[in-house]
Amino acid sequence: MRLMDVVDSELLPGVITTRIDDAVGWARKYSIFTYPFVTACCGMEFMSTACSHYDLDRFGAAFPRFSPRQADVLMVVGTISHKMAPVLRRIYEQMASPKWVVAFGVCTCTGGFYDNYATVQGIDKIVPVDVYIPGCPPRPEAVLKGLMLLQEKIRKQGWKGQ
Amino acid sequence: MNATATQRRTYLLNMGPSHPAMHGVIRLLLELDGERVVKADAEIGYLHRAFEKQAEDDCWNNVIPYTDRLNYVSPLINNVGYCLAVEKLCGIETPERCQYLRVIASEISRVTDHLTCVGASAMELGAFTVFLYLMQAREVLYFCVDKLTGARITTSYTRIGGVKADLPEGFETMVHDAFRKVREAVRESDALLTRNRIFMDRMRGIGVLPRATALAYGVTGPLLRAAGVPYDLRRAQPYLVYDKLDFEVPVGSQGDNFDRYLVRLAEIEQGMRIVEQCLRDMPAGPVRSSDPRLLDAAEMADAGKRGETGRLSGSDADGDPTLEGTGERFKAGISAPAPDAVLPTKERAYGSIEGLMNHFELVMWGRGVTPPPGETYFAVEAGNGELGFHVVSDGSRRPYRVRVRPPCFFNMAALHTMLEGGTVADIIATFGSINMIAGELDR
Amino acid sequence: MSSVRETLRAELGAAVLSARGEGLDSVLVLDAGAVPGALARAQALGCNVLVDITCVDHLRWVPAGRGTPSHPDRMPRWELPKPPSRFKLVYRLMALDAGQGAVRERLALECWLEGDAGPASARSLWPNADWLEREVWDMFGVRFSDRPDIKRILMYEEFVGHPLRKDYPIGKRQPLLGVDDGAAPAALSDEELRPSPGGKRP
Structure with missing residues (x-):
């Protein structure tokens, strides 16, 4: 089904119809406030992606909010150690619904090549993850792809959020 | 009441x-x-990833990727530092061209490091434009690094006894173009910040680290130089070919945030000067010609597997440009003649049983580089100061211990002296000028 | 002017057990009891920078002929000296000419510890020894005699053990704090933990 239909009639000029679910999903998709939970190397690529060359702003997702209360996408960027894990969990819990989590970089996905006593083997042991972006660190192109996947997911979820 | x-x-x-x-x-x-x-x-310790333990669990060459992620803003300097420490232990001397390549790599990394630090700390004081300009400048340098090493950030460019590949085609032009853009961005940022009243008020006389305190805390790098001590390992204990290069060691006088900013800005220019000198002075590399003996590397591998080694002996492998360290033409310039540490060329590995065995001895699990027992310490000048590697070998295929002396650790130990007595708002400015990198701080 | 190294050797006499290395790689191996005095003396003689304090655990340092536990399949090609004890502490000092930025001298002082008992703290000489000693305690469990209440620095307080000791398996994870409330998967059990380093791959 199409997202929107333009009603072309004499009675209702310039009106489009859609389902509320689609409209909300569509609006949410383009108004992402991210919380960059930047810990490590991936932060460098996150900076590159967010700055003018790759320009995250094109996707309506550039506005970082450093208060979890105001953010709806938690971008976990970089390795999470056992010492950091409780902090991540707490920030996730402070965020208001609907909320999504992006695991940015292979350390957040699986622990990467840090298979040792100090590193959490994937943040999905701590918080639920919506999109995984592997790479060590992922190139900005991969990040944009991941973001578009998340937007698609948000659009499809529509009104109910998650 | x-x-x-x-x-x-x-x-x-x-x-x-x-x-x-x-x-x-x-x-x-x-x-x-x-x-x-x-x-x-x-x-501290929120990014403790057990680098030192991980290094004890892997072969000597496999530690290099972990060193990328120590100071991830200038990974190439870590690669070079670690390899120089292990080479000192093994007694390996790399060829001159390789040393120039390592200097080029290190200095490009140093420039990206300082660009990031200046940009990020300016942004935190409200100068968002500067941040965008400098990030754009960093981006063009990342393209050069990408071209040279195959990766933007996690480079793993060096090997024990050499580097991975020679300069790619057109690298020189690319670097000159990139430096033109970097100079432009730095000039604009300089115009926006250096005489800017707001910026000066936030930086001058704030976060002062006097010379005596800096020395007592073992602080090195731009922080120490901003305090007026011209200590730079590239000058004090020249390694690689730094003694042949002409560069200045910028120093400050007060040791405040503003001096650190100026020192970093000056070092960006010096770093670019060094790279330009290297590109001019380095010994010539192999000439890329359409040599009739050139054989496609994949074809060569297939021929080797079929046992047709006879026709391989006189021919050179033509591999992917990013693998141009593995063929006979490039090897001599970029790798030391040390068969027990450096992989044989593709021609030897596919063309002779000795070469094949040599290759296996270095890459198979349980085999690898085996430095003689002993320990050594080697330090290089990283973006934040003296980056030392203390490596201990028990003669086996894994490091017995790799200790990193991270420059950040000492800068952070001295942080409280810079903050105490100041205001809350100054913390942002001071912290930004220290350039803390959690990867090397916590390892 | 004689070097700090030579002056210390002359002054400390029998407390200097051995010396090796030349120039910037000079190392003096000292009796553990003589370390605090030697550090103070070195500072007075001009070693103004404490470059590093670190430790090496020699638990798996096996003399020649017995194979190494880390590589049971290989015999070492070299004769290894038998370590006098388990932990070796290394103090790395530098005499820096602050005006010229030139390194006058570098000197490493080493000492072998009895058990995990370290010498007295060097905090009063160089303030950065505070963090360095905390790290040595955290990673190796070496106690500095006048710091009974020393705090961990890289690991969290609840962490049990000292990870850089050779008998701490690299894969031995400890429960994740603050997240084991049933909503998230529980931390790894002992069975899920990886065996010690030697058995990582076949």
Whole structure:
């Protein structure tokens, strides 16, 4: 089904119809406030992606909010150690619904090549993850792809959020 | 109600570990008297990834990727530092061209490091434009690094006894173009910041680290130079070919945030000068010609597998440009003649049984580079100061111990002296000028 | 002017057990009891920078002929000296000419510890020894005699053990704090933990 239909009639000029679910999903998709939970190397690529060359702003997702209360996408960027894990969990819990989590970089996905006593083997042991972006660190192109996947997911979820 | 006495109490504020102005994870426990910081206590370790333990668990060459992620803003310097330490232990001397390549790589990395630091700390003081300009400048350097090493950030460019590949085609032009853009961005940022009243007020006389305190805390790098001590390992204990290069060691006088900013800005220019000199002076590399003996590397591998080694002996492998360290034409320039540490050329590996065995001895699990037992310490000048590697070998295929002396650790140990007595708002400016990198701080 | 190294050797006499290395790689191996005095003396003689304090655990340092536990399949090609004890502490000092930025001298002082008992703290000489000693305690469990209440620095307080000791398996994870409330998967059990380093791959 199409997202929107333009009603072309004499009675209702310039009106489009859609389902509320689609409209909300569509609006949410383009108004992402991210919380960059930047810990490590991936932060460098996150900076590159967010700055003018790759320009995250094109996707309506550039506005970082450093208060979890105001953010709806938690971008976990970089390795999470056992010492950091409780902090991540707490920030996730402070965020208001609907909320999504992006695991940015292979350390957040699986622990990467840090298979040792100090590193959490994937943040999905701590918080639920919506999109995984592997790479060590992922190139900005991969990040944009991941973001578009998340937007698609948000659009499809529509009104109910998650 | 009639109050006769007031009670003064200090207020405890927790800053971090996830804070917008904390680039990197660190927690500051601040004891405040109004706006004034009475006591600042830094809690580190939030990015402890067990580098040193991990190094003991892997072969000598496999540690190189972990070193990328120590100071991830200038990974190439870590690669070079680690390899130089292991080479010192093994007694390997690399060819001159390889040393120039390592210097080029290190200095490009140093420029990206300083660009990031200046840009990020300016952004935190509200100068967002500068941040975007400098990030764009960093981006063009990342393209060069990408071309040279195959990766933007996690480069793993060096090998024990050499580097991975020679300069790619057109690298020189690319670097000159990139430096033109970097100079332009730095000039614009300089115009926006250096005489800017707001910026100067936030930076001058703030976060002062006097010379005596800096020395007592073992602080090195731009922080020490900003305090007036011209200590630069590239000058004090020249390694690679730094003694042949002409560069200045910029110093400050006060040791405040502004001096650190100026020192970094000057070092960006010096770093670019060094790279330009290297590109001019380095010994010529192999000539890329359409040699009739050139054989496609994949074809060569297939021929080797079929046992047709006879026709391989006189031909050169033509591999992917990023693998141009593996063929006979390039090998001599970029790798030391040390068969027990450096992989044989593709021609030898596919063309002779000795070469094949040599290759296997170095890459198979349980085999690899085996430095003689002993220990050594080697330090290079990284973006933040003296980056030392203390490597211990028990003669086996894994490092017995790799200790990193991270420059950040010492800068952060001295952080409280810079914050105490200042105001809460100054923490952002001071912290930004220190350039804390959690990867090397916590390892 | 004689070097700090030579002056220390002359002054400390029998407390200097051995010396090796030349120039910037000079190392003096000292009796553990003589370390605090030697550090103070070195500072007085001009070693103004404490470059590093670190430790090496020699638990798996096996003399020649017995194979190494980390590589049971290989015999070492070299004769290894038998370590006098388990932990070796290394103090790395530098005499820096602050005006010229030139390194006058570098000197490493080493000492072998009895058990995990370290010498007295060097905090009063160089303030950065505070963090360095905390790290040595955290990673190796070496106690500095006048710091009974020393705090961990890289690991969290609840962490049990000292990870850089050779008998701490690299894969031995400890429960994740603050997240084991049933909503998230529990931390790894002992069975899920990886065996010690030697058995990582076949």
